Amino acid sequence: MWASPSLLRLHFVLARSVLAPTREELAQRIDRLTETRHEAVDTAASQLRRIERDLHDGAQARLVAMGMNLGTIEALVEKDPAQAKKMLAMARASSAEALTELRDLVRGIHPPVLAERGLGDAVKALALRLPVASEVTVELSGRAEAPVESAAYFAVSEALTNTVKHAGADRLWVDLHHSEGMLRMSVTDNGRGGAAIGTGSGLSGIERRLGTFDGVLAVSSPAGGPTMVTMEIPCALS
Known part of the structure; x- marks a missing residue:
């Protein structure tokens, strides 16, 4: 009994030294969280500016013109x-x-x-609008939270857009499944290959979007193809 407190403290010290992250790992984690937070804020601000611009230049302008036309019609209806x-x-x-x-x-x-x-049917609907023959495989036993689903959807959408624009492919495959607490998405095409993550590329945008949710992006694209873009987001399904 006298030795038990000391033994427990020793046990906790040993367990912490083996299991706890190091100061360097914690510092890297903090830096990563700070970076993804800034990127999320910048992305949200950019999307807000795009929405405002689209409303101002599109629907708002049409509605103003329609109001002016209705005023003219009111004056002409009898004359x-x-x-x-x-x-x-x-x-x-x-x-x-x-x-x-x-x-x-x-x-x-x-x-x-x-x-x-849900995500599976949304991606299938997205693939149907593509000018390239596509095959979508979905193995999801439930739905993720709405922000995760939205991020996953737009990540897949951007990957498909990049494929159609740059890959020169005539066929692509999309796979969605969830296992071991991870939502995994892959977009594969039979195009020319040579895709890489770089500054200003669409793949960099996908990586930033996934990073907000601790997700990761991997690209396999040898010269001559095929290209596989794999995306993962840790999440639970309900």
């Missing part, structure tokens, strides 16, 4: 009904275009299919 009818048709077309732009803007912020049906 020149034929001209008023033409301008009503123009206003109707302008409202339809503004609605389409608003829908596209909302889809860019958070696709409705992602909120309603």
